[in-house]
Amino acid sequence: MSAASQARRRRKPDDLRIVAFEKGQHVSYSACGIPYLVAGDVADPDDLVARTPAQFRDLGIDLRLGSEVVGISLDDRSVTVRPTGGDPYTEPFDQLVIATGGVPARPDVPGAGAAGIHGVQTLEDGIRLLSFLEDHQPRRAVVVGAGYIGLEMAEAMIRRGLQVALIDAADQPMRTLDPDMATLVADALRGLGVDLRLSCPLEGFDTAGDRVTGVRTAEGVLPADIVILGLGTRPNSGLAADAGIAVGASGGITVDRRLRTSAEGVWAAGDCVEVLHLVSQRPTAIALGTHANKQGRAAGINIGGGYATFPGVVGTAVSKICAYEVARTGLSTAEAAAAGFATFSTVTESTTRAGYFPGALPITTKIIAERTTGRLLGAQIVGQEGAAKRIDALAVALWHGMTVEEMTGLDLSYAPPFAPVWDPVLIAARKAAEQLATLKP
Amino acid sequence: MSAASQARRRRKPDDLRIVAFEKGQHVSYSACGIPYLVAGDVADPDDLVARTPAQFRDLGIDLRLGSEVVGISLDDRSVTVRPTGGDPYTEPFDQLVIATGGVPARPDVPGAGAAGIHGVQTLEDGIRLLSFLEDHQPRRAVVVGAGYIGLEMAEAMIRRGLQVALIDAADQPMRTLDPDMATLVADALRGLGVDLRLSCPLEGFDTAGDRVTGVRTAEGVLPADIVILGLGTRPNSGLAADAGIAVGASGGITVDRRLRTSAEGVWAAGDCVEVLHLVSQRPTAIALGTHANKQGRAAGINIGGGYATFPGVVGTAVSKICAYEVARTGLSTAEAAAAGFATFSTVTESTTRAGYFPGALPITTKIIAERTTGRLLGAQIVGQEGAAKRIDALAVALWHGMTVEEMTGLDLSYAPPFAPVWDPVLIAARKAAEQLATLKP
Known part of the structure; x- marks a missing residue:
């Protein structure tokens, strides 16, 4: 639906007809919010819905719920649709976006x-x-x-x-x-x-x-x-594969940075695709709402005549379990080894605020870096309130291939309610840089 | 005292004698913590002390409290010390670190x-x-x-x-x-x-x-x-200036990336120096504990025979006023203009968590970027809990000269308790990129 909305923003109904098929009865909702709906944090399922079917229809998007697409024909340039309780039919397309998501194991x-x-x-x-x-x-x-x-x-x-x-x-x-x-x-x-x-x-x-x-x-x-x-889930790429569209070793549909598949005029976005992992430099399938959303937007802009890309991921993820916060980015030690990196790692204990400030909570930061260059390859954080979002600074550092030594100079924000005088990220980088020095001959 | 500690880590007392002079009675404390001591968040002044005088002396650092240095002679390679209630004397040096801090207006x-x-x-x-x-x-x-x-x-x-x-x-x-x-x-x-x-x-x-x-x-x-x-404060550089050591237009002592002043064997660190602003590319004086600490460490490592640098700052700062969090990095619109940049800016409203998640609080993010290239020049955040530390991802992006368009692809962490599906930083980058597109011919 992100792709549909973006394409519609750039091309009006008299220029581009947009039909969207959804097997179920809900679109444009936060699947990541379901655990919080079940926990009772979110009062109503409708609260998870970003935009209703009626709102999409108001935009001139012909949204058909209860309508499963069961086949794609690249030769005919059409899809076969099976509506709930109705007869299958075909719908032609000039441009097709495959956004079939993931299949839960x-x-x-x-x-x-x-x-x-x-x-x-x-x-x-x-x-x-x-x-x-x-x-x-x-x-x-x-x-x-x-x-x-x-x-x-x-x-x-x-x-x-x-x-x-x-x-x-x-x-x-x-x-x-x-x-x-x-x-x-x-x-x-x-x-x-x-x-x-x-x-x-x-x-x-x-x-x-x-x-x-x-x-x-x-x-x-x-x-x-x-x-x-x-x-867990795997990419729901069967429909694409059956149509002869390239699917990678990860099981995700192969797309380029503009979200184009191997088939002319066919795009794919979301949990069904594989994307470039910018650290391992390998295609990877990561099911995550924020990637899906960015990809859908980029596909829609491209279909609408603009230019937008999804350059890849560094593997950032975050989660909360009661008072505990967990975050990671880049490659784990095992993933780095699998990608051919020789690594070293350091684990540092610190606090989320200045040690003397009320509410200073423990944060443990692990850094995984390349053994010869000290290049950051991954980072993991486990802590309490205020810990996890620090992964973002590490994710941006990773994006730029920084070394741990370079990272020690980063100008991260400091004030006692927010960090010790050395932010935990900087302490982790410093320890890793010190460790690297002992590894060198 | 950071410099003293680092130098001592690398050179033992039989190799390097270290004398430290302090006008007052306290060293190695968090000046940034004083407002929280006054507010009652911190129970005891001693809680703000990272390391006591006795601990420094145990490291073999000859710490002399109540001892103001009132003159530096580069010819004699000595300092003149005025101890409280005692007679002035001179103390020779091979290497000198000036860490005189700031002078409050x-x-x-x-x-x-x-x-x-x-x-x-x-x-x-x-x-x-x-x-x-x-x-x-x-x-x-x-x-x-x-x-x-x-x-x-x-x-x-x-x-x-x-x-x-x-x-x-x-x-x-x-x-x-x-x-x-x-x-x-x-x-x-x-x-x-x-x-x-x-x-x-x-x-x-x-x-x-x-x-x-x-x-x-x-x-x-x-x-x-x-x-x-x-x-506010200005750099306390008078002692250095009187000795003929170069002081810049900002009023701070001029240092290179290793914290060397213009005088052989004389180093300076902390609020008394000026540093390179990596965005404006101009020397600037910024009084901030985290910079002072990094600079002291680097000076101490260098004196100890190692190699460490302070490459400069991007102007990151953060503050809390009751429930409000305020952060900034880079150049403000006025600072960017003064540095010769033509800019545009965008302001976006978002929430710190997914909108449906309890505790989602307002966050306003301003982005200042170069008018032709879209290069990020600065960012400012005002919001509530969870808002301010997002400045760090922006600070790292700024460090690398990212454009707002490039930033839209950043792999920042997402889960409903931590961010909307588009993190406020990404929304801000996206809005700025969209704005840039309208500015181009």
């Missing part, structure tokens, strides 16, 4: 179809989950998958007063963090009362009638009145 | 010497002010000067329950902000109950006995039981 284990097992990908998922919570008043929740969504949903369940177990097949939560930083997150989760079980793969679900009653794991059965799946 | 008006008129430069000033508040229980405070310190002291007085008037000769508070952004600060101050009087120069003080009773201004006399001066 669903476990292929016994009982996976039982009632009470919920995904949280779409607004409809969120509304369904809220109804289940209200109708059934579950007491025990099991969250499967300890990534961002799993953690946010574990928090939501805790805050609703449920007993929460969180399981993951990996030996750490948040696989995008280094193990030592993930340990801080694991400790925080346990401190919040989450029964965190790592290296604990899902084996199946116990059911009674059509309802889930437990989660089977290598460690036995965890009783569950409700199960929430947070197993 | 003091008004040359009738009554300026009265009791109850307080500066807040040194820890001793802060302790004296606290005693006055406790001994005399003043009800009405007048703060002279609406810069960072004046505003922080106005807040401190408000929070202690005093009636506060704040006067400034300029027509806006915080002259480092553009007038439109300063208006937001003025509104915030008035909302807090501060009687803010702009374009209102100080004319003198009324006194009874030796005590101040009022502040005379063009608008009449403001009754005052206590007066706090926040008129």
